[in-house]
Amino acid sequence: MAVFNQVEFDNHEQVVFCSDEKSGLKAIIAVHNTKLGPAVGGCRLWDYAEDQDAVYDVLRLSKGMTYKNAVARLPFGGGKSVIIGDAKTVKSEALFRAFGKHLERLGGSYYSAEDVNITTGDVMMMHKETNYVLGLEGKSGNPSPFTALGTFLGIKAAYQHKHGHQDLSGVKVSVQGLGAVAYSLCKYLHEAGAQLFVTDINEASVARVVNDFNATAVAIDEIYDLDVDVYAPCALGATVNDETIPRIKASIIAGCANNQLAEPRHGDVLREKGVLYAPDYVINAGGIINVYYETKPEGYDEALATKHVEGIFDTLAEIFKRSDDEQKSTHVIADELALEIIENGL
Incomplete structure (x- = not known):
């Protein structure tokens, strides 16, 4: 191997x-x-x-x-x-x-x-065997709600950049994968007035979101062909690839999955197609940001963690602007930002 x-x-x-x-x-x-x-x-x-x-x-x-940790400005x-x-x-x-x-x-x-x-x-x-774990019960706990919040704010940042406002009322969002983070994301989107189209290999997860948030269930492979405003990949990675890109009608791709681009060049293809891509490791950093506040000597503070997560909106706004100004794809700008921080420090 x-x-x-x-x-x-x-x-x-x-x-x-x-x-x-x-x-x-x-x-x-x-x-x-x-x-x-x-x-x-x-x-x-x-x-x-x-x-x-x-x-x-x-x-x-x-x-x-x-x-992800660099762009989130975590040590x-x-x-x-x-x-x-x-x-x-x-x-x-x-x-x-x-x-x-x-x-x-x-x-x-x-x-x-x-x-x-x-x-x-x-x-x-x-x-029980090591202290080298984070996200412990009784401290920062489950990071999923914070990942969901960051992803929701990232969708709003992308919509703001694309359309000049953040109002998601009536906006059509397709959500692929309905795990713990995606469920919370669907809740945020539903409360913001978005129209949800959802899919998952777990039928019970689909039924729950359909019932709780008035979502429309679609077949696994159908998710790419929907006439929606936002495609939110929230399952495993590499769903943005040579096969799916020609089928995606959304003008924004913003979800919580890791490694959404099958290859880096697919970020360039999206830009050429006029699709605004929110780099995955920027938009989904809410969970690791929350975990960081568990390590603070003064103890975990949910309010401080939440405020830091809310900064994902501004980070993405900066990346989108630099992408336009420098005529580079958003994933390239995000990588450059990360490398700048790694080289120069926080």
């Missing part, structure tokens, strides 16, 4: 393969960059078809966290971890405690937290 010659490797400082025979743990921890501070990023539990898919995913996600580097397995069958206290022991061995170069298929309860089980 190739690692060092992958484009996604991008000079990672550390990639650790973890296993524990007794619990069945198979995991990968990737530390991309620690220039601004210890690497921080969530742990994802996913049933990857091949080990190589897990490596590819963790490397992309880890690099994304470096850029964190970038890292990520994945546990390989079916979340319905592999979860156990032994599994998470074994993973916690591997975190402990890294000595603080990487702090983990919840992500896809990992709950704050799972993180608390890791915490």
